[in-house]
């Protein structure tokens with residue numbers, strides 16, 4: 001899932017040397033198993049196998065620790081979270097310890113009976129991904145014939161159960177022209193919220209950049225369409241957008257600051273400051289099998305590596321936007337500058353900004369046709 | 384319609400309840416009340432919290448107003464206007480449903 005934790009717009013910016021922030025949201029990646037094969041999947045290129053997944057008891061403990069730590073909302077994601085047969089038990093436990101539960105599903109293989117059970121367990125909100133606004137595009141991008149029809153059925157069932165529904169769409173070259181259709185789709189399905197997330201180029205998406213990258217014209221047109229729709233659909237449909245940063249002037253405020261508002265637990269129990277963080281080789285991630293969540297949040301080297309503003313290069317530390325965008329994205333700095341502590345090259349002040357733009361333009365022009373679809377590594381390559 | 388009710392948007396005998404997917408809870412870690420909704424964490428002000436605590440799917444808007452007057456000995460006109468404006472705003476966002 002291309003997930004972004006969108007919380008607490010009212011939270012005050014933390015002053016320098018502030019007491020440790022308290023996280024609002026936790027992304028629980030329950031499994032990497034998924035019937036779909038999206039070429040921009042935010043899961044790492046090396047996927048965790050089923051036998052590496054945390055067991056039920058450990059997840060229940062993690063949820064309890066999260067609630068104690070101050071987490072308010074849990075995002076049950078994957079892979080496909082419904083691939084875990086113990087999902088309902090986890091939801092019930094989250095409800096019991098006071099956590100707000102959000103299911104992030106691709107909707108393929110989810111029967112009406114299963115949805116009923118998930119609803120009865122107390123799920124608060126369902127986010128359903130659509131890889132395209134039409135069957136042809138959804139089925140092609142997810143590499144699953146009939147995926148679109150199944151998603152439509154799940155969406156109707158979610159609404160029939162009275163659950164709030166968000167449509168998640170990740171946009172790139174193959175569907176960026178469909179934004180108006182995505183909006184129509186959301187409205188026709190009774191969703192009150194839609195996420196329009198431009199693909200973010202880490203992991204699988206980085207691998208597929210030549211096949212995904214839209215042109216600058218496409219991106220700016222898409223931004224206009226969204227802005228116009230925001231005004232027109234105010235009070236009817238909330239539109240949350242993840243902006244395309246390759247063509248931007250300023251970087252995104254990635255995670256609203258590293259180790260500041262949210263954390264991410266992988267299927268095998270590693271705790272990451274953001275879902276892509278494993279691409280930074282120097283980081284040492286702690287695991288919930290060995291540490292409590294509070295210990296990890298407070299003391300793990302990975303969380304402290306880029307917390308606050310002390311780690312910043314001079315360019316950012318002396319900038320008035322340092323507590324607005326927090327220097328941008330560490331994973332993008334890693335991917336493009338080869339240094340996770342560099343200013344995000346998406347920032348126009350970065351010496352690598354022109355290089356990033358050239359990369360994007362070259363990829364958009366290359367117009368690669370084939371996807372390298374997301375999949376588990378072949379058995380002989382897996383340890 | 385009487386003069387007092389023309390400015391209100393919700394019926395006094397309507398029963399408000401939080402929509403599915405919207406929850407009010409006390410957040411111990413930060414020492415505050417929060418209203419949780421899809422991908423949103425709202426921090427209601429003290430007046431809003433007192434109203435929300437009484438939105439239980441049983442009390443009518445009128446009963447909520449009566450209760451607030453009793454609890455805080457405040458003037459009816461102001462409370463009624465506050466409650467109406469606040470709940471109508473949430474109803475518009477789909478966070479509160481009002482049945483009569």
Ligand code: SF4
Nearest residue numbers: 001034038041079106
């Ligand atoms: S393959 Fe697609 S549906 Fe499955 S987890 Fe990745 S992005 Fe989500």
Ligand code: SF4
Nearest residue numbers: 316319321322327347
């Ligand atoms: S220099 Fe750093 S802090 Fe300033 S806008 Fe660029 S990325 Fe943000």
